[in-house]
Amino acid sequence: MSSSPPFIAVPKRQTLSGQTAEILRTAIADRTWREFLPSERRLCEMFQISRPTIRAALHLLAKDGLIQIQQGRRNRLLDASPHVPRTQSRLVGLVTSEPVSRWWTVAYQGLSETRAHLMEQGFGTELLYCPVGSPSTQRRRLEEFVRQNRPFGCILTSVDRGIQQWFSSRSIPTLVMGSCHPEVKLPSLDVDQRSVCRHAAGIFLSRGHRRLALVLPDSGAAGDLASEQGFLEAIGPQSATRRACATVVRHNGTGRQIRTKLDALFRSAEPPTALLVAKVQHTFIVLMYLLTRGLTVPDRVSFIARDQDHVFKMVDPAISHYRFADDALSHRLTRLMLQMVSQGHLAPEPNLIFPRFYAGGTVRSI
Numbered sequence: 001m002s003s004s005p006p007f008i009a010v011p012k013r014q015t016l017s018g019q020t021a022e023i024l025r026t027a028i029a030d031r032t033w034r035e036f037l038p039s040e041r042r043l044c045e046m047f048q049i050s051r052p053t054i055r056a057a058l059h060l061l062a063k064d065g066l067i068q069i070q071q072g073r074r075n076r077l078l079d080a081s082p083h084v085p086r087t088q089s090r091l092v093g094l095v096t097s098e099p100v101s102r103w104w105t106v107a108y109q110g111l112s113e114t115r116a117h118l119m120e121q122g123f124g125t126e127l128l129y130c131p132v133g134s135p136s137t138q139r140r141r142l143e144e145f146v147r148q149n150r151p152f153g154c155i156l157t158s159v160d161r162g163i164q165q166w167f168s169s170r171s172i173p174t175l176v177m178g179s180c181h182p183e184v185k186l187p188s189l190d191v192d193q194r195s196v197c198r199h200a201a202g203i204f205l206s207r208g209h210r211r212l213a214l215v216l217p218d219s220g221a222a223g224d225l226a227s228e229q230g231f232l233e234a235i236g237p238q239s240a241t242r243r244a245c246a247t248v249v250r251h252n253g254t255g256r257q258i259r260t261k262l263d264a265l266f267r268s269a270e271p272p273t274a275l276l277v278a279k280v281q282h283t284f285i286v287l288m289y290l291l292t293r294g295l296t297v298p299d300r301v302s303f304i305a306r307d308q309d310h311v312f313k314m315v316d317p318a319i320s321h322y323r324f325a326d327d328a329l330s331h332r333l334t335r336l337m338l339q340m341v342s343q344g345h346l347a348p349e350p351n352l353i354f355p356r357f358y359a360g361g362t363v364r365s366i
Helices: 016-029 040-047 051-063 105-120 135-149 161-168 193-206 222-240 255-266 280-292 328-343
Strands: 091-096 124-129 153-157 174-177 188-191 211-217 245-251 274-277 302-305 320-323 350-353 356-358
Touching: 016 051, 040 051, 091 105, 091 135, 105 124, 105 153, 105 174, 105 328, 124 135, 135 161, 153 161, 153 328, 161 174, 174 328, 188 193, 188 328, 193 211, 193 222, 193 274, 193 302, 193 320, 193 356, 211 222, 211 255, 211 280, 222 245, 245 255, 255 280, 274 280, 280 302, 328 350
Parallel strands: 091 124, 091 153, 153 174, 174 188, 188 350, 211 245, 211 274, 274 302, 302 320
Antiparallel strands: 320 356
């Protein structure tokens, strides 16, 4: 009996979208991208093909369970090929634009505890100090750091808009310790500074103050911009009827400029009767300024600190400020980082801590 001829598949003519889908499958299997595909526009530029062709290729990948198509957002990769070996870096980068010596105490403690927990999980950490400068210099520093260390993920703290945008356009899992700028889609952990400053202005208004000032660094940091927004929101309805006015005093962080700015503020025709001050180190600079000018607190000027420090409760009178449990930040930060390590990504959404107001003794009614 003659044997049947072996089955040979007939070659099929492949469409351009099919060819594109095959190239994308190979790139996905090679882990070219970690969590999301590039945008449709970027893929069109890469392959020099039309958007309808790219969309047809993406629908083929979605049909095979390789990606999840998300309207208006980058398409998410699905772990549909567990057989593909993945070499995972065991390093987490800590990227900051502010020297460690100037870090907020609570933030430093939170990062220290998180580093210890990551070490228990077998992850090392590497610090990159990337000071504010020209965008091209920052990009070179970041690219060199990623190329040399190939981090699994990164934590960003006290960085500007440019660095956030750089990481937002990459496939590196990233957590912002602070707030994101509106156009940046990254997971973040921060105090709700907008609500804090709106609440602080409301306290001053409720005590009869009508000339208020917010003193904060001109950093461009999202948390400081949110602080200014919340402060002015509280004043808005009052200013419409000319019952209250608000001044935002932006400075470069040096004691000399802070004193110069305050000189101009208190020599004005209508100096403020209430101050809200951001940053712990600047809190003491402002208080020393008021002391040397004979502007006693709270008799002449009421005072609230936006951030917290253990010393604020120890002085007499205690400084009015906003605070949360000492371990709240470190626990939330550690939980998010361990989640990112285990899952490979975090949802690009804000995680906010809502502190409580500690009344202290530096606010009085007028």
